[in-house]
Amino acid sequence: MALPRLSIDGLWFREPSGRRVLLRGVNLGGDTKMPMTPDQRTHLPADFSDHRTVSFVGRPFALDEADAHLARLRHWGFNVIRLLTTWEAVEHAGPGEYDTAYLDYLAEIARRAGDYGLYVFIDFHQDAWSRMSGGDGAPGWTFEAVGLDFTRFHAADAAHVMQYKYDHAKGGRQDAYPQMTWSQNYRLPANAIMWTLFFAGATFAPDLRIAGASAQTWLQDRYLGAMAEVARRVKDMDHVLGFDTLNEPSLGWIGRKLTHQHTRRSPENPDRVAPGPAWSPLDGLLVALGKTREVPIVAHDPASNAMQVVRRQTVNPNGVRIWRDGVSDPFAAAYARGEVEDYFTRANGREVDPEADFMVPFFNRVAKTIRAERADWLVFAEMDPFKTFQGATFPEGCPPDMVNASHWYDIATLGLKTFRETERTALSYVNQLSRYKDMSEALPGGGAPALIGEFGIPFDLDGGAAYAAWAAGDRSAAPWAKHTRALTLMYDALDELLLHSTQWNYTASNRNDLAIGDGWNQEDLSIWSADQAAGSNALDAGGRALDGFVRPFVRVWAGRPIAQTFDSATGAFTAELTQESGMGPTEIFAPARVYPGGPKIVIEGPAKSEYSAGEQLVRINERGDALVTIRLSRT
Numbered sequence: 001m002a003l004p005r006l007s008i009d010g011l012w013f014r015e016p017s018g019r020r021v022l023l024r025g026v027n028l029g030g031d032t033k034m035p036m037t038p039d040q041r042t043h044l045p046a047d048f049s050d051h052r053t054v055s056f057v058g059r060p061f062a063l064d065e066a067d068a069h070l071a072r073l074r075h076w077g078f079n080v081i082r083l084l085t086t087w088e089a090v091e092h093a094g095p096g097e098y099d100t101a102y103l104d105y106l107a108e109i110a111r112r113a114g115d116y117g118l119y120v121f122i123d124f125h126q127d128a129w130s131r132m133s134g135g136d137g138a139p140g141w142t143f144e145a146v147g148l149d150f151t152r153f154h155a156a157d158a159a160h161v162m163q164y165k166y167d168h169a170k171g172g173r174q175d176a177y178p179q180m181t182w183s184q185n186y187r188l189p190a191n192a193i194m195w196t197l198f199f200a201g202a203t204f205a206p207d208l209r210i211a212g213a214s215a216q217t218w219l220q221d222r223y224l225g226a227m228a229e230v231a232r233r234v235k236d237m238d239h240v241l242g243f244d245t246l247n248e249p250s251l252g253w254i255g256r257k258l259t260h261q262h263t264r265r266s267p268e269n270p271d272r273v274a275p276g277p278a279w280s281p282l283d284g285l286l287v288a289l290g291k292t293r294e295v296p297i298v299a300h301d302p303a304s305n306a307m308q309v310v311r312r313q314t315v316n317p318n319g320v321r322i323w324r325d326g327v328s329d330p331f332a333a334a335y336a337r338g339e340v341e342d343y344f345t346r347a348n349g350r351e352v353d354p355e356a357d358f359m360v361p362f363f364n365r366v367a368k369t370i371r372a373e374r375a376d377w378l379v380f381a382e383m384d385p386f387k388t389f390q391g392a393t394f395p396e397g398c399p400p401d402m403v404n405a406s407h408w409y410d411i412a413t414l415g416l417k418t419f420r421e422t423e424r425t426a427l428s429y430v431n432q433l434s435r436y437k438d439m440s441e442a443l444p445g446g447g448a449p450a451l452i453g454e455f456g457i458p459f460d461l462d463g464g465a466a467y468a469a470w471a472a473g474d475r476s477a478a479p480w481a482k483h484t485r486a487l488t489l490m491y492d493a494l495d496e497l498l499l500h501s502t503q504w505n506y507t508a509s510n511r512n513d514l515a516i517g518d519g520w521n522q523e524d525l526s527i528w529s530a531d532q533a534a535g536s537n538a539l540d541a542g543g544r545a546l547d548g549f550v551r552p553f554v555r556v557w558a559g560r561p562i563a564q565t566f567d568s569a570t571g572a573f574t575a576e577l578t579q580e581s582g583m584g585p586t587e588i589f590a591p592a593r594v595y596p597g598g599p600k601i602v603i604e605g606p607a608k609s610e611y612s613a614g615e616q617l618v619r620i621n622e623r624g625d626a627l628v629t630i631r632l633s634r635t
Helices: 063-075 088-092 100-115 141-147 181-188 187-202 215-234 283-289 354-372 385-389 411-416 423-440 461-471 478-497
Strands: 007-009 012-016 023-026 080-086 120-125 240-244 293-301 307-314 378-381 402-404 500-506 554-559 559-567 572-580 586-590 598-603 607-612 617-622 626-634
Touching: 023 100, 023 354, 080 088, 080 500, 080 617, 088 100, 100 120, 120 215, 120 378, 120 617, 141 187, 141 215, 181 187, 187 215, 187 283, 187 354, 215 240, 215 354, 215 500, 240 354, 240 617, 283 293, 354 378, 402 423, 423 478, 461 478, 478 559, 554 559, 554 572, 572 586, 586 626, 598 607, 607 626, 617 626
Parallel strands: 023 080, 023 500, 080 120, 120 240, 240 378, 378 402
Antiparallel strands: 007 012, 293 307, 554 586, 559 572, 572 626, 586 617, 598 626, 607 617
């Protein structure tokens, strides 16, 4: 299926005909963060000694399984995938040593997606920098290049790594690795050092040189070199829209006061207080040198409904140094002459702006890199998600043809793995997501599309209650009622704001197991599981909470969109647009799951409809410029 090339016009993607396109899709997939050979999903112990010889071929799925999975995504109505890869997958063997077998494999997955009518944008994914520092993304040799020894991170409390802390034989939930604690790694030294060097090594560690370049230049050159290798493989595919800059980047210690332990909000430090250890940059610097420190631990206090220090924790009691033998600390100027409180907040005689000074130049480097291969590629940009969630906006100077690809989650549902709807939940979702639309509208050139690059829900809510019900033989919709309701409210909000989106995620290796889930740090947000498929090849087999996301939407608008709404209880769908002649038909995905006998179609305005059951598609053929309202209902 040849897809028309898309460009940007304000908040919309547009075809050459002028029709506006609403992108609704999914991330593919959650286990792509981890090697396929050997299988190193995080519930399995590993010491990462083989990090140069791993292979990611087969993530997100084997090529002989690709058609079945991609057909399923098309059947569910998605028209775009955020295709994950990692820097490590491309360049694990060493700097400049690219895995050509993997590059061939990834390009073939991207090509086949287009065969199934799916647009693609490629996401170089990371979480917490690397597998060796509690997440995924960068190759292990990046630590070696800057002088760190990742084999010491666990012993020094410099990283929170499931592979070391989790008892595989015991399984299930464990106090040694509490659920959804991986993000605490951003505050620990292994992460903070790497992110500070990646974005601002030339400023804050100028004496650290790698092959004659600053750590910042060398690391970014290597990262962008890997991106360019992928770009060369897919540049002739018109359905590939562009590249994500870098998934959920952190700025490390940039902009942080040296001794500040963030335990409460203040006018000087307005950021949200996160649960877990509250390390200062100085704590991290000294622990990296092998010093023992004491850090406050923060948790939510129900009585005050606020974050409070609940205890203090001794870290690195054995005095383990994470800098490699003979390597000096490149940040030593921060404390060599006594504590310099503003070391990471000022440079060249002025206060630094972390986003404007360091993130925007990186965005422009990404744009230059990919557009050297294809000039019309779009840049899907992300800032630090913790800051974005609190209202940060893109600074001036971002590259043209940029998409706001920020992420949004219901943080309470994600972190606590339970969903409790209140009378304000629906409004809250709209209010939160409206900030992302406001961000996009404020961008130069009439704004840019807001595509929520990640959102979703844990499917192991309430200790995996749905899995227990499934195992007991319940094949009804009841075990998925909470999941369906939460997703319905999220998609209702996306509809109200007419936002583009890619839900997190579709993982082909997912299991109904509290230890495994998506195969990474006990996350389980996959909309599909082999355990639900139970050997069936039916397109809906394996789907979780399908009624929450398989729903009608206008995917192509022949005119200016005004609104769309869907009542999941009744199946009533309404879309309104200012129709423009000469573009072709408006196209509405009308799933057979919602309209098993085909939809009843009522049109107000000069247009005529046709319905294709095989495509699950309603086409509205325009008959002149006019305001048009389309209503679908069950027959």
